[in-house]
Amino acid sequence: xxxxxxxxWDFIVxxxxxxxxxxxxxxxxxxxxxxxxxxxxxxxxxxxxxVLWLSLLRVAS
Amino acid sequence: MExxxxxxxxxxxxxWRSALTGTGVALLALAAIVAALGPALTVIPIAVLRLVVxxxxxxxxxxxxxxxxxxxxxxxxxxxxxxxxxxxTAAGRAAASxxxxxxxxxxxxxxxxxxxxxxxxxxxxxxxxxxxxxxxxLAVAGAVAAVVLVVVAxxxxxxxxxxxxxxxxxxxxxVMLTTFGTFWGAEGAGVDWPGGDAALPVVLAFVLVMxxxxxxxxxRRRRLVPA
Numbered sequence: 001x002x003x004x005x006x007x008x009w010d011f012i013v014x015x016x017x018x019x020x021x022x023x024x025x026x027x028x029x030x031x032x033x034x035x036x037x038x039x040x041x042x043x044x045x046x047x048x049x050x051v052l053w054l055s056l057l058r059v060a061s
Numbered sequence: 062m063e064x065x066x067x068x069x070x071x072x073x074x075x076x077w078r079s080a081l082t083g084t085g086v087a088l089l090a091l092a093a094i095v096a097a098l099g100p101a102l103t104v105i106p107i108a109v110l111r112l113v114v115x116x117x118x119x120x121x122x123x124x125x126x127x128x129x130x131x132x133x134x135x136x137x138x139x140x141x142x143x144x145x146x147x148x149x150t151a152a153g154r155a156a157a158s159x160x161x162x163x164x165x166x167x168x169x170x171x172x173x174x175x176x177x178x179x180x181x182x183x184x185x186x187x188x189x190x191x192x193x194x195x196x197x198x199l200a201v202a203g204a205v206a207a208v209v210l211v212v213v214a215x216x217x218x219x220x221x222x223x224x225x226x227x228x229x230x231x232x233x234x235x236v237m238l239t240t241f242g243t244f245w246g247a248e249g250a251g252v253d254w255p256g257g258d259a260a261l262p263v264v265l266a267f268v269l270v271m272x273x274x275x276x277x278x279x280x281r282r283r284r285l286v287p288a
Contacts, residue, residue, distance in 0.1 A: 031251055056275055
């Protein structure tokens with residue numbers, strides 16, 4: 001059962017859980033801002049760029 | 062391609078019967094997964110579906126993109142199908158022979174596992190793209206065409222597809238998954254993209270330029286690291 005759970009964790013989340021956590025946070029923030037701010041579409045692309053760069057830097061440092 | 066390498070190695074060392082049986086059973090299992098989950102996904106409201114699918118595609122796409130960028134910039138070794146093939150054939154020759162239900166068990170299980178695990182990624186992409194665009198059969202047709210293409214190429218080449226620029230393909234897949242994940246995820250979160258669907262190519266260009274920029278930045282960083 002533990003191996004089954006680990007397989008799915010590795011399959012979906014992968015090497016860096018912070019990427020998944022960052023995306024979840026960004027989507028939550030987008031949903032929160034979308035009700036009041038028409039330019040809320042900018043949040044997710046910027047979050048993707050930031051999350052990916054931080055994840056890459058962890059390997060490259 | 063990774064699955065093809067494994068099946069080829071098992072076919073050559075353990076016999077084609079066990080390798081092809083394992084492949085066939087894995088393909089049936091994948092078809093069952095798509096057939097079971099596909100209709101279930103279509104009853105979920107489109108906004109919720111896009112949010113969930115967008116989030117999953119983003120996380121999945123960023124995994125692909127991250128690995129492809131690290132390989133392209135020299136921070137991670139590029140996957141070599143030839144050496145994977147040699148490793149798998151050596152393991153296949155060394156493994157003890159055990160026959161179950163008329164097939165070589167090692168060849169069957171290794172082929173089954175390889176095709177199922179690699180195929181799960183394809184099934185995931187088929188389900189997410191198919192359900193959000195309302196046409197799972199079309200997405201399945203695209204995936205089947207890709208599988209046929211890889212198998213035909215494998216038969217023609219008669220070996221692992223070592224000359225295919227695998228990392229470039231992984232990079233392209235990562236860019237596409239991240240683009241659609243960003244677009245659908247934001248839509249699912251309640252955002253209206255400026256220009257509607259016309260924003261999709263702009264998001265694609267953004268992800269592509271960003272990724273290429275990261276490859277360049279990491280290459281420069283790599284050169285600064287003492288060997």
